[in-house]
Amino acid sequence: EGVGVQEYTCIKLEVLDWSDLAGQTLAAIPALAEKKVFLVAATLRPETMYAQTNCFAGTKLEYGLFQSANTDEVYVVTERAARNMAFQSLSPAGGQLSKLGSISGQALIGTKVNAPLSCYTGGVYVLPMDNVLATKGTGIVTSVPSDSPDDYAALRDLKKKSDYYGIQPEWVNGFEPAPVISTSTYGEMIAPALCEQMKIASQKDRDQLAKAKETAYKEGFYNGVMGVGDFKGQSVQEAKPKVRELLISQGDAFAYAE
């Protein structure tokens, strides 16, 4: 952990269809029925949201359903994140929040959510990832396999071994990495290119993935150009704050720091 503050963008992924298990768990909370519920993912790369293919939760993590103080919306995040949000006036949960219930990460798997700006406009699925930390962000990670080596490696594992991971093939089939940013060295699929070049076999290859993540992040930030979306043709450095503002102004995101 560094001493600096990370300025995240929290992306609001509206629940379209609960998984069977989540549906059963949440039937006991009648207050949820009329409310919009969002899985909230913390990202440092808002400019990549055009290429979201899925969302990740940690199967061993516990999540709370928190009613926002300032809106009628409900957010699914870890207890720790909810507490942090309550201290941040910019967050919709700022000031106070009430906990309506809780749900395990395992139960969230297979839930269909809307990913704002994503080219997959019909919704994307919540999938398991080994390496979701309880101590960072909201415990929900939105997945951009074109630009994040961690996301690419995890999604590829799920596609190869859907039985082993207990997921249905239709939750991953057809959700391919989509181009969003290009760099002169790595083209428009930097994460798959690095995973190939560095012979990263799976999401368990932690050391190599850490190196790939560092390279992808720097390359994208300093040399990346937007290939799609509202700021197509602009550099990533230029577009990053603009996409963030766009998402926030549309009500699809909010600022969060920790």
Ligand code: A2H
């Ligand atoms: B990033 P930092 Cl395209 N556990 O978003 C594990 N990883 C988490 C997490 C958690 N609890 N919460 C957030 N993250 C991920 C996009 C992205 C991200 C791209 C490329 C790189 C990248 C799409 N996933 O992160 O330790 C989130 O994934 C690499 C730095 O605070 C978040 O941004 O620096 C990033 O890690 C925050 O990591």
